Each structure stands twice: as structure tokens, then as C-alpha cells.
Amino acid sequence: MPTSQRYPSAQVLEDNDLAVKIMESLRSIAIFGAVGALVAAAALPAYASSKPVEEAPTLQQLASVDAQSLVVASTATTAPVAHGVFTATTPDEIAKKKAEEAAAARAAAAAATAAKSFDISKYSLVSPGSGEVRYPLPQGVYNVSRTLGGGHNGADMVCAAMTPIYAATAGTVRISSESYYGYGVGVVIDGVVGGQRVSTTYGHMTYGTRQVEVGATVAAGQLIGFVGSTGRSTANHLHFEVKINGTLVEPIGWLAANAG
Incomplete structure (x- = not known):
């Protein structure tokens, strides 16, 4: 090859x-x-x-974005939602609110019961006198147990239950309630006497006996209610307060100097 x-x-x-x-x-x-x-x-x-999983937004995050009411107590589901503001409802606030509502309900029930047996026709609708200032109770039926001072804002005028109460001055009813804080059944009247703003308060009336409502115009000496022992009270009496131009004054001396 x-x-x-x-x-x-x-x-x-x-x-x-x-x-x-x-x-x-x-x-x-x-x-x-x-x-x-x-x-x-x-x-x-x-x-x-x-890769991290995106978490659902929390209630606090939603509240800060939408400006809704934040409820931090699970038992407060019935609390109203306040749009446009940020509020918080605590268990203590809820309990206080429920207590106030219960007190108001008891007062309304007591007022309804009292109204059924109440006959105003046997009472005078106007107090004696003719001046700009009148005594809130008929003369000679009460004793003053204490007056302004020591944390007490008015005079306690002790007398029998269902003694008629009259407006000390003419004016407009600012408050009329069956449950006015510690005053119980109470009325507040704003008026003008001698060019000065005069506000008079009447507390502890009997349930269901108020004769005036908020916004009503009353005359001096007009019947507005009846003595009782409602609110923070241990005996029948009228708690009577007087403010002149927003300042508390001793009411018994003021009555003695001005009532007629």
C-alpha cells in the first residue's frame, strides 16, 4: 500500500x-x-x-387613613363612629355612659309614675309679690339648712315634699331636666335684673313636676316645679343658686335685699 x-x-x-x-x-x-x-x-x-407577604392593614392604620373612630374595647361595639375626628372609647367611659343612660331611664320612669297622680289644680300658679325678684318658696314654710360656702354653691331651703317652687326672676329657661347631674330634677333660668345678667338654679325637684321646658319664657313668680329629694339629696329641700354676671352670690341675702 x-x-x-x-x-x-x-x-x-x-x-x-x-x-x-x-x-x-x-x-x-x-x-x-x-x-x-x-x-x-x-x-x-x-x-x-x-418574598414577604403583604399584611392586611390594622384597625389603627385604617383609623389614621380614614380618620374614623378607634374602638379599643371589644364591648364597645355600639359606640357611634365619629367621622372626621379621632376618638377613643375606654371601658371606664363605656361604663359611665351606661350608668348615665340607666339613671336617665329611671328618672323618666319615675317622672311618668309621678305625673299620673299629680294634680296641679290645687296649687297657686303665681307666687305672692310684685317685684322683679320673688322668693322661690312661699314664706314661712322653709328653713335654711346651709348656704353658699365650703364647696356648696347655693342655699338649701328645707321644706315638705311637693311645696311649690316659683321663678325668682323673669327670663328664659336654659335647662329643664329630670336628671341634671347631682341636682336631680332641675331647672335653670337666665334673666336680667337691674341691667345685670342673673341666672337662678332650682334643684332636687320631685320627678314629673317640672312646669317649664327649655326655651320657654317665664315671668317672675311663675310656678316652675315642686320640692323633692332627687339627685344627690338625703331629704326634701330646694337647692337654690344665684349667679350675677356669671359669679355666684349668697342667695338668701340676695333675696332679702331684692325680693318684693
Whole structure:
């Protein structure tokens, strides 16, 4: 056999080496591609699982955004929602509100019961006298147990239950309530006497006996209610207060100097 046929030429050998190198390069690229795909397949789920889940907004966050009422007590679900303001309702405030509502309900029930047996026709509708200032009780039927001072804002005029109470001055009824704080059944009248603003308060009346409502105009000496022992009281009496231009004055001396 000729030597040229038995051994490949140098060109053939070079071509073979080139082909082998190309195949090896393609194999490396394929291997790297496969490895990259495996890494991506493993890494993407892990990344997805590590992404934080968006949490639902809290009640406080909603309150700060919408300016709604924030209720921090689970028992306060009936509290009204105040739009446009931020408020908080505590258990103590809820209990106080419920106590006030219960007291008002008891007062209303007592007033309804008293009204059924109340006959105003046997009482005088106007007190004696003709001046701008009148005594709130008929003369000679009461004793003054204490007056202004020591944290007490008026005079306690002790007398029998259902003694008629009259307006000390003419004016407009600012308060008329069956449950006026510690005054119990109370009335407040604002008027003007001698060019001065005079406010008179009448407390502890009998349930269901108020004769005037808020906004009514009354005359001096007009019947406005009857003595009782409602509110913070331990005996039948009229708690009588007088303010002149917003300042408390001793009411018994004021009556003695002005009533007629």
C-alpha cells in the first residue's frame, strides 16, 4: 500500500483536531446551560417563598387613613363612629355612659309614675309679690339648712315634699331636666335684673313636676316645679343658686335685699 494512503495527511489531521475542539466547546456550552437551568429552577421558588407577604392593614392604620373612630374595647361595639375626628372609647367611659343612660331611664320612669297622680289644680300658679325678684318658696314654710360656702354653691331651703317652687326672676329657661347631674330634677333660668345678667338654679325637684321646658319664657313668680329629694339629696329641700354676671352670690341675702 502506498504510504500516502496508509497515513492521513497533515491537513486531515488539522481538520479532525478542529472538529474535536468544536464538539468539546459545544458540549461545554450545553453543560453550562443545563447547570444554569437547574440553578434557576432551584433558586426561583426559594426567592418566591422568601418574598414577604403583604399584611392586611390594622384597625389603627385604617383609623389614621380614614380618620374614623378607634374602638379599643371589644364591648364597645355600639359606640357611634365619629367621622372626621379621632376618638377613643375606654371601658371606664363605656361604663359611665351606661350608668348615665340607666339613671336617665329611671328618672323618666319615675317622672311618668309621678305625673299620673299629680294634680296641679290645687296649687297657686303665681307666687305672692310684685317685684322683679320673688322668693322661690312661699314664706314661712322653709328653713335654711346651709348656704353658699365650703364647696356648696347655693342655699338649701328645707321644706315638705311637693311645696311649690316659683321663678325668682323673669327670663328664659336654659335647662329643664329630670336628671341634671347631682341636682336631680332641675331647672335653670337666665334673666336680667337691674341691667345685670342673673341666672337662678332650682334643684332636687320631685320627678314629673317640672312646669317649664327649655326655651320657654317665664315671668317672675311663675310656678316652675315642686320640692323633692332627687339627685344627690338625703331629704326634701330646694337647692337654690344665684349667679350675677356669671359669679355666684349668697342667695338668701340676695333675696332679702331684692325680693318684693
